[in-house]
Amino acid sequence: MNTLPENTLKTRVPQEEVERVVKPALSRYRNEIAKYIVHRSLDCERCGKCLEVCAHGVHERKSGFEYFGEPHHHLCIGPACANNGHYCVAQCPKQALQIRENPMYRALGDFRWSADLVLATWKMAETGEAPSEEYNYDYECGNSGGGFDKLRFKFPKQPPVKLDADQIDTSISLNKRKDGRPEIKIDVPWYGGGMSFGSVSNVTQLSKARAAVAWNTFTCTGEGGYMERMRPYDDHVITQVATGLFGVREETIQRVPIVEFKYAQGAKPGLGGHLLGDKNTPAVARMRETILGISLFSPFPFHSVYSIEDHMKHIDWVKHVNRRALISTKVSTPTDVDMVAVGSYSAGTHIVHIDGGYGGTGAAPDIAKKNIAMPIEYAIGKVHNFLTDEGVRDKVTLIASGGIRSAHDIAKAIALGADGVVVGTAELVALGCVRCSLCASGRGCPRGIATTDPELCGKMDLDWGTQRLVNLYSAWRKTLVGILQRLGLRSVAELRGRTDLLMHLDYTNDLPRGVMTTTNIPSQMEQTTPRGEPAKK
């Protein structure tokens, strides 16, 4: 970037590269949570038959040892193994082996993030690949019983066009305004959500930034200020101007290619940010220029914005301060989210970012998370259609967030009408989050992700964190490419707004819609099983 406009960036540090290579990044915990438990009884005669038959490496006898070690439970694919000739339980001469479901499995996960989805995300972060089908994880959806979890793609039996994986373009362009500002393209249709320093540790923030560099996408600082250590990744950082204006300076605005105005957050729409006092450690207080240990509430709304015209003034101010920056406007999803989106567009924003009611957060009142504003699944179509009707759909980038958990959710959000998505919780899960919801209180995250406590932060190191996210992104991209291949689409951009490719399990799905192409003639459609997998791939 040697051609930066004058007066935009006074200080610049050399930018760091991060390689886009998948490398194994094993769990940082000794015991992985397993779906099945393998139990070996005292009848075992240590004949080694199980060692021979198991194709998954569950059993292990270290060389020089007579006895078996603890089985690697998490590698076991469970009773499904009975059909493939590798079933140790059936082949054990002494019937000393037993496989049963892990009772602990029930304690993991929740409706939105089922235990299968958590484990599958961990596997993806570990290997960079979608988990092998043998494991039978139900990771395309959660169990929430609505929205994404009830939407399925209608895959044709044969893709209408045969495409190789490398022919498929997953990049999206973030500047559609053609206003002379840089044309920024990201290689994958998602970027990392805003997580402030304070809500998460700096290792987490930097891991996100480095993964964004590797995948040529973005991460966002959140509203807690811009760490100096983030500077080598400036070109892949979005800095947030939120209602609290914590750590926002002209100089930090000048560092980045995208500046985001955060009006509201899906988990607590209409309430403003919230950092509980316990997490306001000396480092955080310094960054946010506040007093140590007090709870930090961001106001709602911006006290300088009471109309779209005021919003425009804000945008003009940032556009003036940073002549190369694109502007993103992050809003939540009220009934009139469509008006908000068009209003933001007319105020000059490049990216409209809508954050649905079930979005993630470091701390929010439970009553707000559950009840305020609509889920993102409804909002995407509403905004997409309204922008289309107003004739501005192709002049603004629509980004959706708030409950996007997997590559399938990403594809569904795009098919509903978004250009791309923002992900947050999924990244934290990749870093080892179990969704215990304890990010808010005390010293913060017991798993060392969403905390600024020096001892807890030490549980994770930067290279590992980076690698986990690079792997997750890689697995997602592969899955996404797979979906596009099966649909016969050459790019994610072609998928946008293709609601004709979707079906909803709670509906009759019998409306004649759109142009009949080979991809959506019902007779050529294959019914999907309730779990959303085609009867046969």
Place this chain on the structure above:
Amino acid sequence: MPEKYHIKTQPVPPRRPRIGKHGVVDWREDCARCHNCVKKACVYDRYKQEADYIRNLSDVDALFFECMGCFSCVQNCTKNILCLSINPAYEKLGNQYWKPDIIKTTWVQAETAKIPVSGAGYRGPFSGLGFDSMWTDMSEIVRPTRDGIHGREYISTSVDLGRKPSYLSLNGTKSVAGLPPLVSIPMPLIIDLSSPAHTLPKLDAAIEQTAGDTGLIAIMDSSYRPADEANLENIAFYLGPDSPPVPDAMLKKTRLVEIADSPAVAERIREIKKIHPQIVVAIRVELTTAGIGRAIELAGQGEVEVIHVVADANGNELMTAQKPRFLKDMIRQIHTTLIEKGVRDEITLMAGGGIALPEHMAKAIICGADLITINLPLLVALECHLCDSCRPGTPCPARLEKIDFKYAVGRMTNLIAAWHDQLIELMGAMGMREARRLRGDVGRAMFFENLEEETFGKLFGARKAGL
């Protein structure tokens, strides 16, 4: 500006062991006795607390269930001998409608008086039955709130009970003719009679004091005699078909009274007004199949000021052979019919039954009630499990018969304070500054069936029957 409504609270710890969601099961026989045992590394120091707790154990059936469920010890144990599980006692709390998480969050609020705050996104199902099939709205740039909840403006939660004339009539040319009496309470919540199954005489004095401390009103049976006459302002006697009468002198000190529905309500109201002209009279209408019709019929009658509709404890229609309708839908029907009849402001609508969480209060008001009534949440605040085995001879798991007055008042007051704060959160997000204006404002809510129809109905045809 009037003084800000504020409820004084202080933490009231539970009497009984907390029933948490998670517990760690520990297979000690394989333990390697590591020096750096994971138990020492618990971020919440629960193992130490558990040991201390067991050492001082006074109750035989009391287990320690305060594990936070982070899996850290389970995943780090060298011998892999720890296992996290869901506490079966937790899963047994409550019932189909009063789910364990409702009971749990009520306990926490009764203890701390704080708004429950947690990290990570919403964990529950996409939508659900009853109140879970609607979302409240929020204000955004194009329809901004002047100021959020932490702002300088006062969000008022006061509501008035009584008739609100739609125009003023003048006596001759000068003075305004006598305005009907109004009762103002600082929050749209009234404490209802306990259902016979959950009545505990010992509780009444505590309920009376809670109403007094919070400035709200508690509906009490007419046989009840307050411990403190100063609280009479905060008591509304319920006069059932065969309740004993309340002495006139005592009735005169109250502001609200509730009577059972009967064909002779108009007469009954006149009798009461003769004794105490400034009193507001509410009529209790059970939401049976005929309940909605009856509420609408009553609203047309000149004497009727307040109608109190009551569904069953789970918010369902009473005594119906069909699939019962839910409170929210019944309120909407009554409210819209009254608007069509042009009598909505002639009466105040109180709604009770099935209000289990503070969001239900806001949602019932959005659907058209002026205020709501509760009783079970206050019982749950006292650590009731809603186990429904309140029979003589069956021990109460919460030992409710042993509660003391200060504890009960403290817990119930804390719960009401937490509900009040959460109502303000929702109203702040909606950009509403007046609970009175929230009534019937369905524009500040989004209903599941409408959103589905607008979004997915257009794309995917009809919603399958039976869902």
